[in-house]
Amino acid sequence: MKYTFSKDFFWGAATSATQSEGTVKNDGKGENIWDYSSKVFNYRFFEGVTTKDTSKFYTDYKQDIQNMADINFNSFRTSISWSRLFPKGIGEINQAAVAFYQDVFDELNKKGIKPFVNLYHFDMPMDLQELGGFENRKVIDAYKEYASTCFKLFGDKVGYWFTFNEPMIPAEAGYLHDRHYPYVVDFKRAAQVLHNIILAHCEAVKVFRQENYFGKIGIIMDVIPVYPRSENPADLYAAEMADLFYTRSLNDAVLKGKYPEKLITVLKEYGQLPEDIRSEDIELIQQTKIDLLGINYYRPRRVKARESLPNPNGVFSPEWFYDNYEMPGRRMNTSRGIEIYPKGLYDIAQKIQHEYENIDWFVSENGIGIQDEENFIQDGMVQDDYRIEFLQEHLVWLHRAMKEGSNCLGYHMWTSVDCWSWINAYKNRYGFYRLDLETGEKTVKKSGLWFKQVVAENGFEVQEKIEVI
Structure with a gap:
């Protein structure tokens, strides 16, 4: 069966500055929280790999962009490193960074690859x-x-332009669940951080509108669709609360211009409302509209009713209202320990279509990370049929959503070339191109050649119909 997409569909991949650029001597870059934490808290990082050892986009960008062109990318998302442009976060601009990013965007445009540029991808300047x-x-x-x-x-x-990538993560991972620096565990502080990130997003959109720049501006959301164990009211409530905290808290603020009333009620009840929310904040959030939404999707969230009461003296968290549910028979990516569920992309598309005014959107990240991928090398190429299968299945569900009226404009895989992946470093590989950590050589995988053909034909054909039920 043939699945065809529009001729102007965005095909490409995504990365971020911290995960791909690396550093070189005298590049003028200032330190960000990942440079600092991967050095000072090195034991938290897989095999101790720091931000210095990323995929060398800073020096290899021309070849990397040529590699993208070689497999027919027409678009590519990356980020600007705040601490590269402003080494101290404010004040003096690093002119070497200006020249670098101008060259990158010129090179992309020259190759017919539209730059999708994100301003913040978890990388707060250390100052x-x-x-x-x-x-x-x-x-x-x-x-x-x-x-x-x-x-x-x-x-x-x-x-x-995109203001933030996954704005929930700096708040949740950095201020509640002890995964990212500064390793704070405090819900109220996390909520304040999320509120202030939303305000920063709104301020950037406001500047973009006031100065009348050409193009579009949006935001990249990490969406994990929530599924209850059963139709039992207790399980349904658990799913409602997980969705309220981790999805609607952010999506409603950005896409509907207001926080969910139920969220406010719950946070008041437990004394967890942020200390500093002002009337002018609420007005700014109400007034801010975006042009384009990016959706990062990797896995579903399955929940059930809690089986025990939370510790009343413990740290308040969304997990007070639900337990995670491990569905029997679920399909797993054992490298990452997460479920593979292609239909989740369709369910997200449905939610955008019916709850968020069918805003224009695109898949800004989707992909599969595999450990020990060198085991799949034959004749010098990674034979990653598992990645091709993963992409096909997700694209089939996306195709169905678009046929039913969802305004999806493109698909970006994570990522173009294997990159450093936060605390997992290079444990799992995601790219269309393999990075040899010893030589720095970047070689196309079987999935890259498959993707090249998909873009050339604006679609693909599968021998057996993929079940979409």
Whole structure:
């Protein structure tokens, strides 16, 4: 069966500055929280690999972009490193960074690859983190100035801007669940960080509108669709609460212009409302509209009613209202320990279509990370049929959603070339190109050649119909 997409569909991949650029001597880059934490808390990182040892995009960008062109990318998302452009987060601009990003965007455009540029991908400049990061409203002002500078410097080269990648993660992983620096465990502080990130997003959009830059501006959301164990009211309530905290808290604020009333009620009941929310904040959130939504999808969240009462003296968290549920027979990516569920992408598309005014959107990340991928090398190429199967299944469900009216404009896989992946470093590989960690050589995988043909034909054919039920 043949699955065909529109001729102007965005095909490509995504990465981030911290995960791909690396550093070289005298590049002028300032330290960000990942440079700092991968060094000072090195034991938290797989095999101790730091941000210095990423996929060398800073030096290899011309060849990397040629590699993208070789497999027919027409678009590519990356981020600007705030601490590369402003080594201290504010103040003096690093002119070497300006030249680098101008060259990157020029090279992409020259190759017919539209730059999708994200302003913030988890990488707070260390000088600003020492002021409190997004807990401190002064950092919102610093981010606004950073965004404005990026628009001025690169606005003639970039038509698609995104304020944040997965804005929930810096709040949840950095201030509640002890995964990212600064390793705080405090729900109220996490909620304040999320609120201030939403304000920073709104301020950047406001600047973009006021200065009348060409192109579109949006945000990249990490969406984990929630599924209850059963139709039992207790399980349904668990799913409602998981969705309320981890999805609607952010999506409703950005896409509907207001926080969910139920969320406010719950946080008041438990004394967890952020300390600093002002009337002008609420007005700004109400007034802010985006042009384009990116959706990162990797896995579902399955939940059930809690089987025990939470510790009343423990740290308040969304997990007070549900337990995770491991569905029997679920299909797993054992390398990462997460479920593979292609239909989740269709369910997200349905939610956007019916609950969020069918806004224009695209798949900004989707992919599969596999450990020990060198075991699949034959004749010098990674034979990653598992990745091709993964992509096919997700694209079939996406195709169905689009046929039913969802305004999806494109699909970006994570990622183009194997990159450093936060605390997992290079444990799992995601790219269309394999990175040899010893030589730095980048070689196309079987999935890259498959993707090249997909883009050339604006679709693909499968011998057996993939079940879509």
